Amino acid sequence: MATILRQHAEELYALELEELRKQDQDKRPANWHLSPQSAVTYLIGGKLKNGFEVTPKYIGNKRLMEIAVATLTTDRALLLYGLPGTAKSWVSEHLAAAISGDSTLIVQGTAGTGEEAIRYGWNYARLLAEGPTEKALVETPVMRAMKDGKIVRIEELTRIGADVQDALITILSEKSLPIPELNTEVQAVRGFNVIATANNRDKGVNELSSALKRRFNTVILPVPDSMDEEIDIVKRRVESFEKIMELPAEPPALQEIRRIVTIFRELRSGVTMDGKTKIKMPSGTLSTAEAISVVNNGLAMAAYFGDGQLKANDLAAGIIGAVVKDPVQDKIVWQEYLETVVKPRDEWKDIYRACRDLGI
Incomplete structure (x- = not known):
């Protein structure tokens, strides 16, 4: 079997995550794999009570990671903002791994990202043969995260067109995703939340609307202090x-x-x-x-x-x-x-x- 070039965080650090779960005695929010305190320990690193060493994934201000984790326990989404190369995607991946045990639910933002990448799409062969049915529906990472109560990551949010960004507003405020073609909706399970990243070099490309900004708590990741x-x-x-x-x-x-x-x-x-x-x-x-x-x-x-x-x-x-x-x-x-x-x-x-x- 070919060696994987880059494992997902939850695979590469599986031993640390498992040890943290074993030692974790703090209260966990619904569908969280670790308590908020242990999630921060996973990110910042430290020694557990049994002497097990957790390696640091983020080297910097611990308070920033506490704010990020605390945000994800609320009904507000998290926006990681900063210069290119300040570990926004890296932190996003490890947050999802610590909280959901799954960092693979990702929407990559580009100028060509359409609304169907956030809401849902259709298998057009089935759609033509059967009409709009659940089997013809193509779930997005956002929809899967809502159903499973997990974290979904949206990379480079400001690269996505403003009209497509606004598809997130109902999801973040109502915690539901309407599917009018089926006369139904997907309601988010507890544990669902969104981590988005944005590059301040892209400021002015596709500014977030004020309605969308209100639904995010922004944490600015700085360049290393020393x-x-x-x-x-x-x-x-x-x-x-x-x-x-x-x-x-x-x-x-x-x-x-x-x-x-x-x-x-x-x-x-x-x-x-x-x-x-x-x-x-x-x-x-x-x-x-x-x-x-x-x-x-x-x-x-x-x-x-x-x-x-x-x-x-x-x-x-x-x-x-x-x-x-x-x-x-x-x-x-x-x-x-x-x-x-x-x-x-x-x-x-x-x-x-x-x-x-x-x-x-």
């Missing part, structure tokens, strides 16, 4: 990647991760870490997710085109690719940063040479 916090996130995610991909490379030295994170944080903030030098900011977000991608790509280079040890020349192309999104504006920003910030740092001579050798 250097150490961001390094920890990158390190953990890279270790997971290495394990899954079985790369024939050595684990990256913490020094290399620190340098990548330093570059990203300086360019993201427009000032060097010591606060002494102001620098131009590129057009891209330079998120933590992109830092993870740069290190992962570097490991692949080291494994298959190097000696297995991550070096500056394995990382250079990934760094430049992350920074230079606009070939004109960002190229100037990058060259200036390379000459004024990277070059003077004695311990960064290898990164400077590797990036210069690429001629970008």
Whole structure:
């Protein structure tokens, strides 16, 4: 049997979820697999009473996760909002895994997402042969979540057209989904709720109506507060990647991760870490997710085109690719940063040479 490239959260962390359920003595809302307190422990990590270690899935402000979980115990839906790469989808998946034991009920928002992706669709062959019947009905993840009392995830909500977004209003306010063709409706079972994600870079694409906004509680996920916090996130995610991909490379030295994170944080903030030098900011977000991608790509280079040890020349192309999104504006920003910030740092001579050798 082929090895699954990426397991769902409830499969990958099945042992942790099972141990949490065994140790969980707090009150659980209807159809929840874990109590709210244990759901937060699953996300933030910690040691259980029996000594079992739960790994952190979200490294950041615990209060944000408490607010998110508490929201899902109410009749309001949850909107995770923030910059690209701030772990919105990651948190959404793990929340659904902890609460419903199922993170697979997803609607992916795009400009082409139609109302039938949220409400229901039809098997047109059966519809033509039998007319509108229950067997001809095609259930959406939203409908299945309502029937089973589970969490449904809607990714990139603001990418969906405003008229389609409003199909959620009745579902969120009345907790029912009318099916006028069958003269019936689906009523949500307790435990049902919605987690939506939205990217603040998409602000103005398809703004949520005021009626829809009122039905969501918004939790803004920020970029990591500190250097150490961001390094920890990158390190953990890279270790997971290495394990899954079985790369024939050595684990990256913490020094290399620190340098990548330093570059990203300086360019993201427009000032060097010591606060002494102001620098131009590129057009891209330079998120933590992109830092993870740069290190992962570097490991692949080291494994298959190097000696297995991550070096500056394995990382250079990934760094430049992350920074230079606009070939004109960002190229100037990058060259200036390379000459004024990277070059003077004695311990960064290898990164400077590797990036210069690429001629970008």
